[in-house]
Amino acid sequence: MDDAHPLVREVYPDLVDELVRLLEAAGERWLAVAARDLRLVAACECGDGYCQSLRTSEHPPGAPYGPGHRNVVLAPGEGDLILDVVDEEIVYVEILDRPAMPRRDRPGS
Numbered sequence: 001m002d003d004a005h006p007l008v009r010e011v012y013p014d015l016v017d018e019l020v021r022l023l024e025a026a027g028e029r030w031l032a033v034a035a036r037d038l039r040l041v042a043a044c045e046c047g048d049g050y051c052q053s054l055r056t057s058e059h060p061p062g063a064p065y066g067p068g069h070r071n072v073v074l075a076p077g078e079g080d081l082i083l084d085v086v087d088e089e090i091v092y093v094e095i096l097d098r099p100a101m102p103r104r105d106r107p108g109s
Contacts, residue, residue, distance in 0.1 A: 005039035008056065008093075011105045012040075019093070022074040022081065031072065031083070031090060038090055050097045057091035065091065 009016040016035055023032035044053035045061070059065070068087040073080075079098030084091050095101070 005041050006105055008038040008040050008054065009036060011103050012101050013104055015093075015095070015101060018076060019074070019081065019083075022076060023072070026072065026074060028072060030088060031085065034088075034090060038093070052095040052098065052101055054093045054095065055091070056093060057086075057089065059091055 016038070019035040020032045023029075023035060038056045040054055040056065041058060042055040044051050044055070046053075055061075065084060065086050070085050072083040072085055074082070076098070080094065080096040081098075082094040082096075084094070
């Protein structure tokens with residue numbers, strides 16, 4: 001992945017802090033380390049008001065992930081955080097039913 005995609009920690013630092021904390025609590029140490037370097041490839045385009053999910057890897061929307069895929073369901077205090085992981089790489093972060101996340105990489109956010 002090139003540097004064309006911003007680091008999620010620069011755009012949504014609170015989200016990354018929460019992911020790291022929840023992954024460590026779930027015993028997913030490797031994913032907790034990897035979460036710090038996730039890149040924001042694209043926001044979900046489903047249009048549902050409750051969804052703020054993020055693609056963190058190039059992958060055609062709607063295509064199956066195939067072998068090596070697993071979900072990591074985290075236990076946040078509010079809403080749902082579910083990670084799609086392929087071969088121990090976080091490729092998608094499902095963010096559902098949570099307060100709006102302001103972008104920190106844009107003036108006025």
